[in-house]
Amino acid sequence: MYLPIERPLRLPATIAQALASDIQDGRLKVGDKLPGEQKLAAAFGVSRNVVREAISQLRYDGLVEARQGAGAFVTSPEQRSAFRISPECFEKRRELRQILDLLAGVHATAASLAALKRSTADLARIRKCLAQMRKPMAEDPDALARRLDAEINFYNAIAAASGNSYVIDFILFLNRRVTERLGSVFQKNARATEISSVVLEEHEAVFSAIVSQSKNDAREAARLHFEAASRRLARRGDRAE
């Protein structure tokens, strides 16, 4: 019933964010030297350990580079070692649409690869997810969640069949977050407990293309679904906001 209460950010994370936004907003430029750990500790009023953990996170993302004996320096954007999408990015609907655009291309690739490489076991798993989506759902509070789960599983299964671990990880990484957020959007116009026949046809088109191993059709079908999803999100946005 109740969600776990939101815990305040720890000190290292707070300081890491502060420093990261200093870099992002240009208050610290590429090549600049960060203040020493002792000075930062004094400035933020925390111990040096906390500052060290904060800088360790920045270094881990490749935002800064620490040279022992010299200091920590802001690195150029090209050498970041991670592509991070923080949870807040999913809040704004505009951001969400941009992420959906990015996802569309990756899902298209995944479907295309899956059409090429799918095993019969892959096919069985995907078919099972599709059957789950076709089935009408009971009208209980979890109906929407289960519907979204079914769609996630379907596309995760397709990604898994692609055999490309980077595509798999990327889709696994984004799918649940995006879908959870989409769910909260849909929930406002609370009537979407069932997958509309239009959407279902989009999914089935992807599946049948994978069955017949036609990679171009699969790519197009996946792309069309996610572009349509993006448009549907925009329309709901027009109505709701």
Added chain:
Amino acid sequence: MYLPIERPLRLPATIAQALASDIQDGRLKVGDKLPGEQKLAAAFGVSRNVVREAISQLRYDGLVEARQGAGAFVTSPEQRSAFRISPECFEKRRELRQILDLLAGVHATAASLAALKRSTADLARIRKCLAQMRKPMAEDPDALARRLDAEINFYNAIAAASGNSYVIDFILFLNRRVTERLGSVFQKNARATEISSVVLEEHEAVFSAIVSQSKNDAREAARLHFEAASRRLARRGDRAE
């Protein structure tokens, strides 16, 4: 002339990798509690601070979740908060091809969006990069590097014109690494100081589609270029390895 010598990994990073691979390889399953920080410190023979920094990195990536007073627990893969591609992934040619497949889809999206939204200023920037690629290069040691730079800049400029910050970041994040690695592959058959007319035509097709604002053509042209690049890499692999 000499490259800076390779520095050994710091202790926290080493321990973070050890723990991460324990999770990756299933020695620590989802929901498991990690050994306490003191025990880990004793086991690795380091101080608790080092262990803390290591766990801080894992937590930052969402691999584990630390609850004060309870312990650190392995989280499920879906809630990872970052998509990370470590530098080693670019070493193996097979991995590189998989990354190229992923990139193809994203670049296709970028080109498509760029065709829709490009301003005349965007167009000018992209055109300039294209001209840079057309120009024959002087035969000096840096020729290959400059050639690759020109191709990076071209596709970075297209990404920038897409207006989608996630697409931009993702492409900026991957392009340079992939291209550097491609460069070292090409360098072995040292003769690629100039962009072949075939490849140049692929680039020009992308550009002209963006000029004429035909998003479908742009998407296809970009996809075809990166798929062709992947095939070329595979062929070189056959010869060289």
Added chain:
DNA sequence: AAATGCCAAGTTGTAGGGCAACTGGGCAAC
């Protein structure tokens, strides 16, 4: 017996000190 309140051990979070390893700049000797 069941529910409640409380305590104690264990764990993570933060503080603050200290030393080793290293860097960069200035200075003296050559």
Added chain:
DNA sequence: GTTGCCCAGTTGCCCTACAACTTGGCATTT
């Protein structure tokens, strides 16, 4: 001018201590 050295400053690592918190068990109460 070049070399070698020293020194202040910085990061990397270690140590101890305490605060904040969780968990499980025990005692108390109902």
